[in-house]
Amino acid sequence: MKYLLVLLLAGLTSSAQIQKEQLNLMPWPQSVVLNEGNFALTKNFKVNITGNPNPRIFGGVTRFLRRLDGRTGIFFEQGFIQKLNEVPTAEVQINCTKSGKIGLYEDESYHLDIKQNRITINATSDLGALHALETLLQMLQNNSTSFYFPNAQISDFPRFTWRGLMIDAARHFQPVDVIKRNIDALAAMKMNVFHWHLVDDQGWRIEMKKHKKLIELASDGEYYTQEEIKNIVKYADERGILIVPEIDVPGHGSSILTAYPEIGSKVMTINGGTQEKNIQGTAIATYGIERNAGIFSPTLDPSNPKTYQLLSEIFDEVCPLFPGSYFHIGGDENEGKDWDANPKIQEFKKKNKLATNHELQTYFTMQLVPMLKKHGKQLMGWEEILTKNMSKEAIIHSWRGPNEGVAPGQSLVDAVKKGYKTVLSNGYYIDLMYPVESHYLNDPMPKGADLSAEEKARILGGEATMWTELATPTTLDSRVWPRTAAIAERLWSAEDVKDVANMRKRLETVSFRLEELGLTHIRNRAVILRNIANNQNIKSLNEFSNVCEPLKGYTRNKGGTEYQMYSPLTLFADACTPDAKDALAFDEAVTKYLANKTPENKTRIIGFFNKWIAVNKGLIELSANAPLVQALLPLSKKLTDASQELLFVLDNKSTLKSEDLKNLIEQCNTKxxxxxxxxxxxSLKKLI
Amino acid sequence: MKYLLVLLLAGLTSSAQIQKEQLNLMPWPQSVVLNEGNFALTKNFKVNITGNPNPRIFGGVTRFLRRLDGRTGIFFEQGFIQKLNEVPTAEVQINCTKSGKIGLYEDESYHLDIKQNRITINATSDLGALHALETLLQMLQNNSTSFYFPNAQISDFPRFTWRGLMIDAARHFQPVDVIKRNIDALAAMKMNVFHWHLVDDQGWRIEMKKHKKLIELASDGEYYTQEEIKNIVKYADERGILIVPEIDVPGHGSSILTAYPEIGSKVMTINGGTQEKNIQGTAIATYGIERNAGIFSPTLDPSNPKTYQLLSEIFDEVCPLFPGSYFHIGGDENEGKDWDANPKIQEFKKKNKLATNHELQTYFTMQLVPMLKKHGKQLMGWEEILTKNMSKEAIIHSWRGPNEGVAPGQSLVDAVKKGYKTVLSNGYYIDLMYPVESHYLNDPMPKGADLSAEEKARILGGEATMWTELATPTTLDSRVWPRTAAIAERLWSAEDVKDVANMRKRLETVSFRLEELGLTHIRNRAVILRNIANNQNIKSLNEFSNVCEPLKGYTRNKGGTEYQMYSPLTLFADACTPDAKDALAFDEAVTKYLANKTPENKTRIIGFFNKWIAVNKGLIELSANAPLVQALLPLSKKLTDASQELLFVLDNKSTLKSEDLKNLIEQCNTKxxxxxxxxxxxSLKKLI
Incomplete structure (x- = not known):
């Protein structure tokens, strides 16, 4: 009891005034002022709502209470909030002037005022209030015995109006629960657009009541029912998120053409008279759901009236599922091979004076504009749709960069100069496993492009893109999070918020907190490693995963045929993530040591080497009963060999020639x- | 390279003939014969299906391939299986004579024959073949470099036809993904009934299109849409699982009466003339969704014709969602308080010559029989429905035991003697946190009851019941699994398969393998502990959780009001499970030491004590920045104090009086x- 008292006092006295640098807010608000004093959390903590908000705020506050409950274990009395002004005397008062509209350009600003006995949230719309609640959750502090909010005044609003995440549900189908928890995470990061890539070569994922073949033949039974889609749209709406659906045409057409080969562009030579002939006298090609990754030739036939009839009917069925104002029609990576080889299409080009395949694609895309307009939707497409005759209402989605042989984000500048609105994804390809820093420093506003204010205003924002050739429902979250939180900050916070070290520090807490929303990015690493370890202790594997990163860019699954879309991806690379934890810590230690060779700094480095030598020993032991560990041993041996020699180097006891030492380290530069x-x-290289 | 070769050879030579005792099959098959030799897995592993199975076998085999893929990392070529005889030359051949019918008494037997280059599965129905595939997955072995199946002949069939799990989705709503992954686990354990408790005081969970009030007023927005229900029924069917829905009436009626108070039994005294009067001149009572746990008085009025009209309409809407032949109407824990206090109901009893409330309830229940029969459904209810006038077609669900003041499973014997079919749940209440051993040794066939063969045949089997007053979607799996796997074995395997130590050994592997189905029972422990640790290292917390178990029986949340149904339950107890891992290991070590006080045996014990002393230190360190750890410190201190003193005892150096030592240990006997x-x-007590 005496002991407890001591702790209790220690706790009370340790609620010292917190400094701004200690806050782990993300995205960082436009203005934060900390004041003396705290708001203490008690079981009687209650929230009251006034004004004219959309009813989504009731669910929003209820979820806020449960998350705060879960963190603190206080378990507040207040249960479900169902109406305005339920508890006029509550310590937390939320006032919203009007109902927030899901979409672009809505007022999402808020003021959050935390005082000793009162927290006030003022926002124009409930969307701003939802953001304020996320900030409040991030403000939570604790001493050793209790939880509190530091007194503060926060004013906040977003820099860009489009702050999105795309998830590809075509390559690896992502079930409803995966989508929902990622929408929760988007809301927590104050993002407001979920771009749902629903159709690609590898599958059609929307239940179709009129064109059932798309489901029966082109989905492998893996699709969202229309009710599930409506349910997700509602779920997103309740969290302030706009959904932008995508049906990718005219390229990436394998799945559509599996169901409707008659609108494909491929010409088949007839070798006999056994196949059914179409009116051109050529056979209708056969297509199949694509099982590999890559860019494939199946493309819709832009010269065939049936193509437009089918698409029009599809939009008539799909558009009403999505109340938002935007529809993404893809339009990327159409290489036109099948167009070039099809005499009928060539003739059509000539007849319509379309000089290039690009012009032909624009012709095609322009037919879709009225089909979407009929449903009140604006067309959006990947940057390839940007040609001279494209409607100025179309939104250009800028994605290509050096990997595609063009300047990064060049299309963004081109688009706004030509009068188009645009969204940046180049630099936000989170599936490619690049470090968070690269995404964080990638600003949608191009440097030195000399844009007018009007042109700048056409840059709507940015979008992280999560393609899923190499991501399953088990691994998706760890590919999206926490890096997307840094992108969220780039899109929300002021341009000059770009201190990488500070972002990293905050990101660690933010990543941990995302777990309370059900995100699996932390927990599923152990799941994959346990399987690899064959249920033996995963300590060595886990430590090894802390210095390994999945191959970057398009270097994994080269050629796209090593792994099929149905391969479950339960390998070591699938447990690893970018920004390997110990690699960052080691680099810091090396930098420190090289700047100042104190015994303490040396000891830290030695600690890493000894750890990796032990890891190697651990992996060898594991491998005796775990075939999946075998593939790691050569790599772990390379790191161990380098570590052992560098231990000598640190003590000036290495007997290796400089060249041999260099080669030893170079062994670690392997894919x-x-x-x-x-x-x-x-970092190893820096030491020699 | 030399090193790798050595490993490779070690691998090859280590595929020694496996012994039966090494297999981790569960439930243990009726007959297993191991033969010399192995079937080696290669990328070319393929399955072929012949005969007349239900198409569910195609999905079943496809999932089998993916699970084997995931474990081995081999990633087979064969993708989605879509029809019979696709690969006549495949190494695995499955033949089924007929399409399996979901329900009781279906032939679920199978023969599995593993030979060097050929695996053959013969089953009457695809349901048997699905079981065979689960057995085959459990047969997987490995050496250091590769995976294989040992040659074997297995013949198998279930002992009982009803092998069920009930999940309560009313107290804490359990979303679709939770239900689905638990259905997967049931199938993996060869269970065949999912009993879905959909209605209770705390909520109505079925979307109603005609009686919308049940959703609008009595669900908090947490319910399954009819499409979701159909989707889950289909999902279960594909896995050979029958779904038995439950709407609990006439007691447990708070949620129904929140929507339709006019059919409640409560009488309200009118103090003034301001309330709306009903025809009896009494006011209609108000009801609310119950937020606490316990037994409550809200009960449907059996004397009111409107009650039957509503229930009939409800069954008309709900029954068609469930194709199975059984419908559970609850019927438990009606204490009749509101009936006794209602003069109109008393009058009704008299008029209908119903001597007791039990007879009145039977009257009520008998009205439901034809409502269900109309939809081809047989009525099932908790044992309280068993009274003299109950229809012999009703299935009696035996649940009460010593806790309710009756002999365990007494109602089971009563029921079969009176000619009723029955299912046992007493002894399978997995929500009460008892050790797996107690459930495992609880046989549905009562000992010494002197039953005839006919009476025995009326014992259909058993059902694990997972009530969710204290289980959220985050923790549910760890309450259900792995203990339900041991119950599955009790219900499937021969009566004499009951070696607890052997079961425990197999259960460890089975539990690990369940993770591949998405079950979260292992991974979510770390999630809860990370939250408690406030994102600090969870090592100490994890080790402490290995010697702590949640309070058993009804001792946690005493009175049912400490935690509300909306409390998120993120506490230490929610991370702990029965059968605490280190407690079992410690007890084994103590037993060994006491039998033979070798230095080696002593060292093991000392190891535990030192670990717990270190844990205590670790928890104190954590607590400086983690308020939720504070509650654990007094308990951890008790274990440390005992450990420290017992270290002296082991060395004969304790200076404590025997009484004081006893008291010190007794400190550890705390709740x-x-x-x-x-x-x-x-185990500690055994040492003094």
Whole structure:
């Protein structure tokens, strides 16, 4: 009891005034002022809502209470909030002037005022109030015994109006629960657009009541029912998120053409008279759901009236499921091979004076504009749709960069100069496993492009894109989070908020907190490692995963045929993530040591080497009963060999020639093992 | 390379003939014969299906391939299986004579024959073939470099036809993904009934299109849409699982009466003339969704014709959602308080010559029989429905035992003697946190009851019941699994398969393998502990959770009001489980030491004590920045104090008086901290 008292006092006295640098807010608000004093959390904590908000705020506050409950274990009395002004005397008062409209350009600003006995949230719309609640959750502090909010005044609003995440549900189907928890995470990061990539070569994912073949033949039974889609749209609406659906045409057409081969562009030579002939006298090609990754030739036939009839009917069925004002029609990566080889299409081009395949694609895309307009939707497409005759109402989605042989985000500048609105995704390809820093410093507003205010205003914002050739429902979250939180900050916060070290520090807490929303990015690492370890202790594997990163860019699954879309991806690379934890810590230690060779700094480095030598020993032991560990041993041996020699180097006891030492380290610069690379290679090199 | 070769050879030579005792099959098959030799897995592994199975086998085999893929990382070529005889030359051949019917008494037997280059599965129905595939997955073995199946002949069939799990979706709503993954686990354990408790005081969980009030007023927005229900029924059917829905009446009626108070039994005294009067001149009572746990008085009025009209309409809407032949109407825990206090109901009893409330309830229940029969459904209810006038077609669900003041499973014997079919749940209440052993040794066939063969045949089987007053979607799986796997074995395997130690050994692997189905029973422990640790290292917390168990029986949440149904339950007790891992290991070590006081045996014990002393230190450190750890410190201190003294005892250096030592150990026999108990108390006591 005496002991408890001591602790209690220690707790009370440790609620010292918190400094701004200690807050783990993300995205960082436009203005934060900290004041002396705290708001203490008690079981009687209650929230009251006034004004004219959309009813979504009731659910929003109820969820806020439960999350705060879960963190603190206080378990507040207040249960479900159902109406305005339920508890006029509540310590937390939320006032919203009007009902927030889901979409672009809505007022999402808020003022959050935390005082000793009162928290006030004022927002124009409930969307702003929802953001304020997320900020409040991030403000939570604790001493050793209790939880509190530091007194503060926060004023906040977004820099860009389009702050999105795309998830590809075509390559690897992502079930409803995966989508929902990611929508929760978007809301927590104050993002407001979920772009749902629903159709690609590898599958059609929307239940169709009129065109059932799309489901029966082109989905493998993996699709969202229309009710599930409506349910997700509602779920997103309740969290302030706009959904932008995508049906990718005219390229990426394998799944559509599996169901409707008669609108494909491929010409087949008839070798006999056994196949059914179409009116051109050529056979209708056969298509199949694509099982590999890559860019494929199946493309819709832009010269065939049936193509437009089908698409029009499809939009008539799909558009009403999505109340938002935007519809993404893809339009990317159409290489036109099948168009070039089809005499009928060539003739059509000539007849319509379309000089290039690009012009032909614009012709095609322009037919879709009225089909969407009929349902009140504006067309959006990947940057390839940007040609001279494209409607100025179309939104250009800028995605290509050096990997596609063009300047990064060049299309963004082109688009706004030509009068188009645009959204940036180049630099936000989170599926490619690049470090968070690269995404964080990638600003939608191009430097030195000399844009007018009007042109700048056409840059709506940005969108992280999560393609899923290599991501399953088990691994998706760890590919999206926490890096997307840094992108969220880029899109919300002031341009000058860009201190990478500070962002990293905050991101660690933000990532942990995302777990309370059901995100699996932390927990599923152990699941994959347990399987690899064959249910033996995963300590060594886990530590090894802390210095390994999945191959970056398009270097994993080269050629797209090593893994099929139905391969479950339960390998070591699937447990690893960018920004390997120990690699960052090691690099910091090396930098410190090189700047100042104190015994303490040396000891830290030695600690890493000894750990990796132990990891190697641990992996060898594991491998005796775990075949999946075998693939890691050569890589782990390379790191161990380098570590052992560098231990000598640190003590000036290495007997290796400089060249041999260099070669030893260079061994660690490899992409040949288990689809991962050693993220410590560059830091190791610094030591020799 | 040399190193790898050595490993490779070690691998090859280590595929020694496996022994039966090494297999981790569960439920244990009726007959297993192991033969020399193995079937080696390769990328070319393929399955072929012949005969006349239900098409569910195609999905079943496809899922089988993906699970084997995921474990082995081999990633087979074969993708989606869509029709019979696709690959006549495949190494795995499955033949089924007929399409399996979901329900009781279906032939679920199978023969599995594993030979060097050929695996053959023969089953009457695809349901048997699905079971065979689960057995085959459990047969998977590995050496250090590769995976294989040992040659074997297995013949198998279930002992009982009803092998069920009930999940209560009313107290804490359990979303679709939770239900689905638990259905997957049921199928993996060869269980065949999912009993879905959909209505209780705390909520109505079925979308109603005609009686919308049940959803609008009595669900808090947490319910299954009819499409979701149909989708789950289909999902279960594909896995061979029958769904038995439950609407609990006439007691447990708070949610129904929140929507339709006019059919409630409560009488309200009118104090003034301001309330709307009903025809009896009494006011209609108000009801609310219940937020606490317990037994409550709201009960449907059996004397009111409107009650039957509403129930009839409800069954008309709900029954068609469930194709199975059984409908559970609850019927439990009606204490009749409101009936006794209602003069109109008393009058009704008299008029209908119903001597007791039990007879009145039978009258009520008998009205439901034809409502269900109309939809081809047989009525099932908790044992309280068993009274002299109950229809012999009703299935009696035996649940009460010593806790309710009756002999365990007495109603089971009563029921079969009176000619009723029955299912046992007494002894399978997995929500009460008892050790797996107690459930495992609880046989549906009562000992010494002297039943005829005919009477025995009326014992259909058993059902694990997972009530969710204290289980959320985050924790549910860890309450259900792995213990339900042991119940599955009790219900499937031969009566004499009951070696607890052997079961425990197999259960460890089975539990690990359940993770591949998405079950969260292992992974979510770390999630809860990370939250408690406030994102600090969870090592100490995790180790402490290995000796703590949640309070058993009805001792947690005493009175039912400490936690509300909307409390998120993120406490230490929610991370702990029965059968605490280190407690079992410690008890084994103590037993060994006491039998033979070798230095080695002593060292093991000392190891535990030192670990717990370190844990205590670790928890104190954590608590400086984690308020939720505070509640654990007094308990951890008790274990540390005992450990420290017992270290002296082991060396004969204790200076404590025998009484004081006893008291010190007795300190560990406490239920006062953090809703858990120290699972090592009994073993500690053995040492003094």
């Amino acid at each position: 040949e093992h288990a689809d991962v690379e050693l993220a410590v290679y560059n | 006062e901290h953090a809703d858990v108990e120290l699972a090592v108390y009994n």
